[in-house]
Amino acid sequence: MKRVAKTIAAALAVGVMGVAAGAYAQEFPGGKPISAVVPFSAGGPTDKVSRELTAIMSKHLGSTIVIENLGGAGGTIGAKKVAQAKNDGHTVLIHHIGMATAPALYRNLGFDPLKDFEMVGEIADVPMILVGNKQLPPNTFKELLPYIKANAAKLSLANAGIGSASHLCGLLFQSAIQTELTTVPYKGAAPALTDILGGQVNLLCDQTTNLAGHLKAHSVKPYAAMQAKRVEAFKDVPTAAEQGMPNVEVKVWHAMYAPKGTPKPVIDKLSAALQKAVADPAFRAKMAELGAEAVPAQRATPESLRTYLSAEINKWTPVIKKAGVYAD
Known part of the structure; x- marks a missing residue:
């Protein structure tokens, strides 16, 4: 009972x-x-x-x-x-x-x-796009790759912090070009982009949600969209895939x-x-x-x-x- x-x-x-x-x-x-x-x-x-x-x-x-x-x-x-x-x-x-x-x-x-x-x-x-500061000499992705090879020791690649999407994208990019750059981690994407705009760092792989205004204002140099097809809002930016690098795809x-x-x-x-x-x-x-x-x-x-x-x-x-x- x-x-x-x-x-x-x-x-x-x-x-x-x-x-x-x-x-x-x-x-x-x-x-x-x-x-x-x-x-x-x-x-x-x-x-x-x-x-x-x-x-x-x-x-x-x-x-x-x-x-x-x-x-x-x-x-x-x-x-x-x-x-x-x-x-x-x-x-x-x-x-x-x-x-x-x-x-x-x-x-x-x-x-x-x-x-x-x-x-x-x-x-x-959200797609990602590899951009550089306006002071970088290369204007296209094809110009960028040999420039990186020749100046790797002097170039910096920013990211939004260890483990961030931009960090992961940067890792894949460096692996694809078989070249290591000086990586500079920030506490978020916003401060990383601020230093790209100011010329303190050279490259950043970032989300279009962060880059949109600057891409429209041409205040950064876009080199490649990191996906298989072009970004609808930025169709003038070629993809890494169509520029001979098909294995660098990061969708956030x-x-x-x-x-x-x-x-x-x-x-x-x-x-x-x-x-x-x-x-x-x-x-x-x-x-x-x-x-x-x-x-x-x-x-x-x-x-x-x-x-x-x-x-x-x-x-x-x-x-x-x-x-x-x-x-x-």
């Missing part, structure tokens, strides 16, 4: 918890603000995507989404904070490809991208996550708002203006993100291990 009583009590407890979770999910977000942790500096490419996205998501959720920039360690500090945050839906993470590369780059990561988060959905794909994708254990109905609400946001004409137009592409609504789902993140981890882990590069 005692065993039966315990079983009934346990079942009742689970039922009560389920009802409570369901009631909470119905109320969520209940007018309370949501903190969206962007693990990179303000003004950088991920920050720009996040601010455009959350402004629209806020309208659909009926609550303000406040961006919290928490940069450092290639985005892992901010990601770890969200992994350890209260799982009530009021803290989310907006991260890029770094969620897939971090497991190989950091030997003591402190979190598992697949196990320590609930997936909300994908957001946008962005996605949203919540702490593990966030109730499914809450995730569903967040994902529904995300799907509406990526389909919003204003968001799609803004992404296109920045040279990026908002994902179709069917990719802004937990299932799609989990499948894609897993595939990206499997893709990048052997590449990074072969390079023997660690960020910690």
